[in-house]
Amino acid sequence: MTNDTRYAVVDVETTGLHPERDRVLSVAVVQVDRHGTVSDSWSTLVDPGCDPGPVHIHGLTPQRLAGAPRHGEIAPQFDDLLDGLLPDLRLGTVATHWGVLLVRAHDALEDATALAGVFRHSLAAADADGVPLPLVACEQATPWIRARPPRYEGGWLNPGRLDVGGNLVQGMRIAVTGATGLPARRSTAAATTPVWT
Structure with a gap:
């Protein structure tokens, strides 16, 4: 690793x-050197051309996004900021960087063995620089994309859309969205368990 990394x-x-x-609704890029010193930064809102989704999480209302550039307008500048800075981070590329042998990619044991070698080199590099690796216990890790909740397939034909002001009819499908007091799997199970009256 060179000093100008x-x-x-x-x-x-x-x-x-x-x-x-x-x-995409907004994007930010901060360029840093190997010691974490910021050399440049850039950010922009992006008009998604659709509903912005969970405003209560990101605070990006349609009013705030009005007049923002579309993704195609900001893509060239975004690419320029990343040019030469974000190499391919696939296992094979990282293994090659550290000189770790990877013969059969996508073989579970081969991949895990190569990853262990990459991890060993990463630990040594972090130790040499006097910084800890950002490791977390498995139970603290969050998946990038949550698994889709199971679907309940009842024995009833879907009678169609709910009329405005109408009542739910047996067989209609519902979607539970937003924050709930229960974990997603439990709230979905509760919402899809048929209740016979």
């Missing part, structure tokens, strides 16, 4: 957690 720290706020359907 630079990094880009990136944060992105989105309309949700599903990369296939959710869109």
Whole structure:
């Protein structure tokens, strides 16, 4: 690792957690050297062209996003800020960087063995620089994308959409959104358990 090594720290706020359907609302890039000294920073709001999603989390209302550039308008500047700073972080690339042998990628034992070698080198580099690796216990780790809750498939045909002012009809499907007092799996199970009266 050379003394002129630079990094880009990136944060992105989105309309949700599903990369296939959710869109970017804001993006920020902070460039730092290997000691963490900030050399440059840039951020912008982005007009997603759709509902901004959970405003209570990110605070980005349609009013705040009005007039912001679209993703295509900011992409070239974003790419320029990352040019030469964010190498491919796939296991094979990182293993090659540290000189760790990886013969059969996507073989579970081979990948885990290579990752252990990468981890060993990372620990040594962090120790040499006098900094701890940002490690967390498994129970503290948060998945990037939460697993989709199970769906309840009842024995009833869906009667169609709910009419405005109408009542729920047996067989209608409902979606529970927003914060709940129960974990997602428990609240989904409670909402989809049929109740016979």
